[in-house]
Amino acid sequence: MENAQLHATWEEILKKLENSLSKMVCDTWLKPIKPIVLTTTSLELGTPTDFSKDWIEKHYMQLILDASYEVTKAKLDIIITSFHLQDNSQEEQTQIPLIYTTPTANKTEEPPAAPPRTTSPLPITPGDSSSLNPKYTFETFVTGNSNRFAHAAALAVAESPAKVYNPFFMYGGVGLGKTHLMHAIGHKILQNNPDMRVLYISSEKFTNELINSIRDGKPEAFRQKYRNIDVLLVDDIQFLSKKEHTQEEFFHTFNTLHDANKQIIISSDRHPREIQTLEDRLRSRFEWGLITDIQAPDLETRIAILRKKALLENLTVPNDVMVYIASRIDNNIRELEGALTRVMAFSSLNKQIITKELAAEALKNVFTNNESRTVTLELVQEIVSSYFKIDISELVAKKRTRNLAFPRQIAMYLCRELTDSSLPRIGEIFGGRDHTTVIHAYDKISQERKTDKKLDTTIKELTKRIKNI
Numbered sequence: 001m002e003n004a005q006l007h008a009t010w011e012e013i014l015k016k017l018e019n020s021l022s023k024m025v026c027d028t029w030l031k032p033i034k035p036i037v038l039t040t041t042s043l044e045l046g047t048p049t050d051f052s053k054d055w056i057e058k059h060y061m062q063l064i065l066d067a068s069y070e071v072t073k074a075k076l077d078i079i080i081t082s083f084h085l086q087d088n089s090q091e092e093q094t095q096i097p098l099i100y101t102t103p104t105a106n107k108t109e110e111p112p113a114a115p116p117r118t119t120s121p122l123p124i125t126p127g128d129s130s131s132l133n134p135k136y137t138f139e140t141f142v143t144g145n146s147n148r149f150a151h152a153a154a155l156a157v158a159e160s161p162a163k164v165y166n167p168f169f170m171y172g173g174v175g176l177g178k179t180h181l182m183h184a185i186g187h188k189i190l191q192n193n194p195d196m197r198v199l200y201i202s203s204e205k206f207t208n209e210l211i212n213s214i215r216d217g218k219p220e221a222f223r224q225k226y227r228n229i230d231v232l233l234v235d236d237i238q239f240l241s242k243k244e245h246t247q248e249e250f251f252h253t254f255n256t257l258h259d260a261n262k263q264i265i266i267s268s269d270r271h272p273r274e275i276q277t278l279e280d281r282l283r284s285r286f287e288w289g290l291i292t293d294i295q296a297p298d299l300e301t302r303i304a305i306l307r308k309k310a311l312l313e314n315l316t317v318p319n320d321v322m323v324y325i326a327s328r329i330d331n332n333i334r335e336l337e338g339a340l341t342r343v344m345a346f347s348s349l350n351k352q353i354i355t356k357e358l359a360a361e362a363l364k365n366v367f368t369n370n371e372s373r374t375v376t377l378e379l380v381q382e383i384v385s386s387y388f389k390i391d392i393s394e395l396v397a398k399k400r401t402r403n404l405a406f407p408r409q410i411a412m413y414l415c416r417e418l419t420d421s422s423l424p425r426i427g428e429i430f431g432g433r434d435h436t437t438v439i440h441a442y443d444k445i446s447q448e449r450k451t452d453k454k455l456d457t458t459i460k461e462l463t464k465r466i467k468n469i
């Protein structure tokens with residue numbers, strides 16, 4: 001009876017989610033979820049792997065929260081745990097108990113047992129791709145100026161593991177595609193070398209496994225696992241700073257693999273020299289190979305990424321909506337994708353077609369909650385061009401007719417006023433114009449708005465839209 005209630009509630013929530021997400025997303029990520037416990041304040045869900053746990057938390061948490069609220073009318077905490085099996089011998093025990101509890105429920109009811117975790121690290125099997133996300137491939141990665149070099153280097157490493165750049169070190173801000181590229185390398189290597197042992201792991205998980213193996217007196221199993229790999233991909237290495245013992249172990253793992261001519265790929269949110277308390281000997285080893293950065297993508301690339309995502313998930317999204325979203329989120333592709341998912345869900349739940357207005361409504365909270373959102377040059381261009389009903393391409397074109405030159409000068413003025421960008425940078429995104437053109441536009445509009453009331457009102461209105469929307 002209680003299990004039935006738990007299942008029925010989850011089924012309802014799932015139905016709501018199915019209305020707002022594509023079939024592919026539901027089949028890949030949501031259907032494998034098992035409901036574990038429902039109380040009056042929380043719902044615990046189990047995912048088959050650590051990876052799917054992280055993925056769902058990053059991408060679908062808000063939607064699950066919204067759907068569970070719609071179904072239960074209670075603001076439930078959603079707790080996700082992974083019941084990933086590491087040891088097949090324990091398979092039988094890992095059946096997730098399905099228990100419905102409420103805080104006032106019969107006290108004799110046993111709390112749900114935590115999914116058993118084994119602590120013995122198992123060796124990686126040749127050809128095993130289970131540590132890789134099937135969606136992160138080179139085919140689904142969009143290149144632009146911000147990531148072209150990293151992409152080319154990643155491809156070279158994937159084509160010739162341990163021959164070109166070893167180690168290969170990628171760094172860049174949050175959500176810019178480092179993990180995606182690492183997985184893409186892993187997939188390509190396995191495609192070309194189906195017998196290789198490839199392991200992707202976050203440095204946090206590496207640390208946890210190390211700690212557990214020491215706790216359980218199995219450090220040898222840990223070493224066996226990590227020192228018998230052909231391609232080791234370690235994500236977010238910055239988390240090793242301050243963990244001296246883990247650094248020491250990683251150092252030995254690194255040496256063993258490198259000496260044996262195995263490929264090592266590392267990512268971090270910053271350059272090795274900026275990772276505080278990283279041991280010098282480790283830092284210098286990272287410099288043996290290639291260190292490359294990934295920058296935030298420009299507007300064109302952001303739009304291309306949204307287009308690709310829409311294509312992959314079979315979504316129809318009008319171009320102006322993509323421009324709208326891409327102009328407002330400029331430094332995190334995960335957030336960019338999240339915004340698109342939110343717009344799609346909003347349209348589907350409200351049974352309305354996707355327009356710019358609907359996108360604005362759907363993302364209202366996302367943008368206003370984000371108080372530190374910086375005004376981007378592209379945002380200024382997008383809002384000015386839409387205000388004057390011209391295309392962004394016309395705004396940055398060479399043509400100098402008044403109906404284009406005037407909005408262009410206003411846009412340059414606002415870029416200077418509302419962003420910290422340099423004059424040459426502003427000139428660059430207005431069709432590669434010289435910085436003196438920007439100075440001229442700025443001075444002209446500053447002077448004119450002092451005497452021209454209408455122009456002054458226009459500038460104020462545009463400023464409001466740029467800052468508030």
Ligand SMILES: Nc1ncnc2c1ncn2[C@@H]1O[C@H](COP(=O)(O)OP(=O)(O)OP(=O)(O)O)[C@@H](O)[C@H]1O
Nearest residue numbers: 140141142173174175176177178179180305333334
């Ligand atoms: N160039 C790109 N083309 C297509 N999708 C991309 C691109 N860059 C990033 N993404 C997508 O953006 C999301 C975030 O990327 P990813 O997780 O690789 O970022 P990250 O740099 O590893 O971030 P973190 O530092 O948080 O680990 C992923 O869904 C990824 O597929």
